Amino acid sequence: AIHGFGLAARYYFGRPVDELRPEEIALLVGMVKGASYYNPRHNPERAKERRDTVLDLMANNGLITPTEAGTLKQKPLGVLKEKGTTSAHPAFLDLVQRQLAQQYNPEDLKTKGLRIFTTLHPSVQASLEQAVGVLSSIEKARKYPADTLQTAGIITSIGTGEVQALVGGRDPTFEGYNRALDAQRQIGSLIKPSIYLTALSNPTKFSLITPLDDSPLTVDQPGSKPWNPENYDRKFLGPTPLYIDLAQSRNVPSIRLGLEVGLDNVADTLHKLGGPEVKPFYPSMLLGSMTMTPFNVAQIYQTLSSDGFYSPLRAIRTVVDAGGRPLSRYPLTVTQVADPNSLYLLQYAMQNVVANGTAASLNKTIPPSVGVAGKTGTTNDSRDAWFAGFTGNRVGVVWVGRDDDKPTSLTGASGALPIWAAAFKNLYNKPRDMTPPKGITFANVDVQQQARVPSQCPGVLMPFMSGFVPRTVIDCQANTNTPNHAPNNQSGDNPLNSILNFFR
Incomplete structure (x- = not known):
């Protein structure tokens, strides 16, 4: 959907609203009554009739002369055959503008001749933009109507926190709702690494082979009915090793583990990794019932990929004035928020998610020698499908779902993972260095x-x-x-x- 005259001007004419001619303004004003009904691309005759009515009203109100109105009525609609855009990568530039707004007055950015040097990596951006085309194939395979699904994705550089690519929807050229930054969606099983990291940070009680109880569970919830969570396959496997439970994304043992290590401790781990501060933290949140944006998720997995060192994601390297003098630099800031030893154990388990777990299909696209570590995520009724994973040099997060929040039949593995794989298969993927730390x-x-x-x-x-x-x-x-x-x-x-x- 197009919201506002500014976006509509760029969408239909490829120019800002203050550069439109009277007849073009009249067309947009006429569409307010019914944007679809008077869509100039789909209903040009109806749109022209409506535009001409507005031109007459403009003449009646003295905005133009009757002669001018008559002349303007003879002109074609003049809309672009393809939707217009002012930048090749509007979603990424949206992030740049938001980060600039934290330091600069918007008017200064327009009038002072400032030059902005960003972290955009053209080939990575191109690969991600191309990958979202997989969404059409998913829709055809599932017999969904065209344009049913939406997506968002972000790719960052490990260690630096630089955002190399970002798309806000299935149409990378669309200047509008930026799902990568604004879509608050439940994260599902993407929460589980925070649970397992909390446990592995206590080696006196937990290791990768510690058996977890995968049997029926009832969780008492004051003020509401008891909760009886289930696994995705509706089965219970009994005692299973911790690393297998993460690889297979078993819900019940993960909930038991989260309750044992403490809800507040899991919430604290999540926050330290770069996630939001969630208080109170309810038992259902152990299955990712809280909402985050793909950008939020990327920040968490950026920390997980960087051996527990947190660095804020950034899209800007430096700002210089018209004379080339640096005004602001955006240096790399790093804070250790997790023990590298427990992080190593978690990464080892997350690598098994791809090697033998819910993301095993990725091995058909990315060589196993790369050692991708990651996690799939699926929410209730398959409303959201996620995959977050990292190679030795990049982190990628992809979300797939519907804007109306209706259910789909997709999981993280069938919805988001194919897009992630398509984006990364054309990139140089440095194998992950699994040399263990001294501990x-x-x-x-x-x-x-x-x-x-x-x-x-x-x-x-x-x-x-x-x-x-x-x-x-x-x-x-x-x-x-x-x-x-x-x-x-x-x-x-x-x-x-x-x-x-x-x-x-």
């Missing part, structure tokens, strides 16, 4: 038995906080259980640890 020890473990096994035995090589590797050792050959009382348990029976320590 991490790898061990070969039997996940079901919660025990270490010698390297020659079947097991899974998993990272642990140093000093918190499972103490019990199972010898597959002798079939005996032996408690390990080595101080701090640093070795973990992994021959790679000595090599890893050498390079730290």
Whole structure:
């Protein structure tokens, strides 16, 4: 939808409203009565008749002479065949303008000859804009009417917080509602990394292999009916390892985990990562019932990708005056908000989301060697589909849904992930560096038995906080259980640890 004369002037004539001619102004005024009914592209004859009526009214009120009105009626409508735009990337420039407004008077930006140097990466922006075209294929496959779905996306640079690309809707040239910055949507399972990070920050109780209870759950809620949450597949799997629950996005064990670590602690983690301060934090919010914009989500996942270092997302590098003298610089500011060791464990689990979990289809597009880490998100009745993920050099967030908030049949994997994949497949994707920090020890473990096994035995090589590797050792050959009382348990029976320590 087009809201306001300013947008309409650019949409139909490709010029600002103060540059329109009288007959063009008359056309827009006439459309106020019914924008669709008098749409000049769809109903040109009806629109011209309405325009001519307005011209007569202008003459009657002395705004133009009757002679001028007669002359103007002979002119064609003059609307652009294609919708007009004043910039190639209006949604990105909207972000630039909003960040500039925090420091500059809007009038100064128009009259002082200032030059703005932004963080836009043309090839990344082009790839994201091209990727939103996948939405049409999704609609056809689901037999939705054309233009049913909308989307928004943002790609940032890891470490710097620079916004390299941003689209506010399925039409990247549209100058209007910017969903990337303004669409408040429920985030669904994108909240879960905040829950798991809170737990993994307490290694005395939780590791990646800690079993979580996936069985029926009732949550008492004062003042309302008890809540009986379900998993997406309506099944319960019993005790399952923590990293599997995150990879498969299991709802019930995630809720239990959030309740155990404390709702306020989860809310605090979310806020530290760059999310909004949510108070009070209700149990249902453990499934992402709160709303955020894609830009908000990108800020959170920017921090998750940067080993727990928060840096505000920015679209501006510097501002200079007409003479080229710098007026403002937007330097990189970094604050550590999470422990790198617990972040490493979380990233390891999020990598498994793509390797073997709900985002496994991404491996068909992005080579597994890149080691993408991410999280899918789906809200109630599939009203919102999300995917947030990061490679070794970029973070990307994509949302798909409907403006009227009606349900779809899409999940994060079927709705948002294909657009994310299309955007990133044409980019250079630096493989993620999974060299562990000094506080991490790898061990070969039997996940079901919660025990270490010698390297020659079947097991899974998993990272642990140093000093918190499972103490019990199972010898597959002798079939005996032996408690390990080595101080701090640093070795973990992994021959790679000595090599890893050498390079730290």
